Amino acid sequence: MLKLENITKKYENKIVVDDLSIEVLAGEILAIVGESGSGKTTFLNIISGNIMPDTGKLWLNEETIDLFFNRLIRDFPNIKLVPQDYRLKPEHKIWENIDLALTEYTHEYRKKRVSELLELCGITAIKDKKPREVSGGEKQRTAIARAIAEEPQALLLDEPFSNLDSINRSHLRSKIVEIIKKESIACVLVTHDLLDAFLVADKIAIMRQGKILKIDTPEKIFQEKEDDYVKHFVKSAIEPIKMFEERYYSSSAS
Ligand SMILES: Nc1ncnc2c1ncn2[C@@H]1O[C@H](COP(=O)(O)OP(=O)(O)OP(=O)(O)O)[C@@H](O)[C@H]1O
Numbered sequence: 006m007l008k009l010e011n012i013t014k015k016y017e018n019k020i021v022v023d024d025l026s027i028e029v030l031a032g033e034i035l036a037i038v039g040e041s042g043s044g045k046t047t048f049l050n051i052i053s054g055n056i057m058p059d060t061g062k063l064w065l066n067e068e069t070i071d072l073f074f075n076r077l078i079r080d081f082p083n084i085k086l087v088p089q090d091y092r093l094k095p096e097h098k099i100w101e102n103i104d105l106a107l108t109e110y111t112h113e114y115r116k117k118r119v120s121e122l123l124e125l126c127g128i129t130a131i132k133d134k135k136p137r138e139v140s141g142g143e144k145q146r147t148a149i150a151r152a153i154a155e156e157p158q159a160l161l162l163d164e165p166f167s168n169l170d171s172i173n174r175s176h177l178r179s180k181i182v183e184i185i186k187k188e189s190i191a192c193v194l195v196t197h198d199l200l201d202a203f204l205v206a207d208k209i210a211i212m213r214q215g216k217i218l219k220i221d222t223p224e225k226i227f228q229e230k231e232d233d234y235v236k237h238f239v240k241s242a243i244e245p246i247k248m249f250e251e252r253y254y255s256s257s258a259s
Pocket of ligand 1: 016021041042043044045046047048197
């Protein structure tokens with residue numbers, strides 16, 4: 006279980022992350038959804054240990070993680086972040102990019118784990134290609150395989166669906182759900198697209214100007230009656246589907 010309480014971060018006088026608290030169980034996906042500039046990436050970087058917050062606490066399976074210690078290595082070993090730009094090594098093949106996360110392990114274990122991860126992430130067929138020779142979705146799945154190689158307890162995904170075409174996007178959505186459930190990892194996923202969140206998340210947090218306005222199941226967020234911003238956000242996410250239906254049905258009726 007990943008738990009954060011009262012996380013706050015200010016830049017100069019601007020509060021970018023405002024007293025955020027979340028809890029994510031093993032095997033669960035929490036999607037943080039918000040407009041550009043709402044503070045999602047900053048929050049994710051605090052959880053991964055890349056940015057030090059001003060206040061707050063972090064627990065991983067009942068163990069407190071010190072957010073304020075000046076560490077030599079900034080990332081927390083049991084919490085892995087997949088950044089928006091994947092950061093794969095271009096000169097290495099897909100399988101080597103995953104293998105590089107396992108240099109501390111024996112040759113036999115590395116071989117077995119890499120093959121397991123290639124299979125789990127659906128990238129066995131492209132294992133001998135270089136990152137420039139594969140699609141955005143395949144790069145994203147390679148980056149996820151590398152991040153979970155050492156069996157972290159939490160996985161953080163920053164806009165995993167951005168820059169993907171609809172087929173790659175749809176494939177990645179189901180792969181992420183499969184990986185998180187199979188490996189039993191607590192996952193926090195950041196996206197500006199509420200539709201993606203509806204399709205993968207167990208819980209959704211709607212973020213605006215550094216605050217979480219609402220955190221609930223996709224069904225409850227979809228049926229929100231009170232908060233005008235959340236209602237507006239839901240409406241704008243599903244409007245294109247409604248518009249398409251109207252266009253299709255009105256043209257097939259005429
Ligand atoms: N190092 C920094 N110094 C000053 N301001 C910053 C810094 N990093 C982020 N900010 C500001 O904090 C706010 C939140 O930024 P953040 O990148 O976390 O938002 P976001 O929701 O992830 O946006 P996007 O979806 O565009 O990536 C923005 O107004 C941004 O300009």
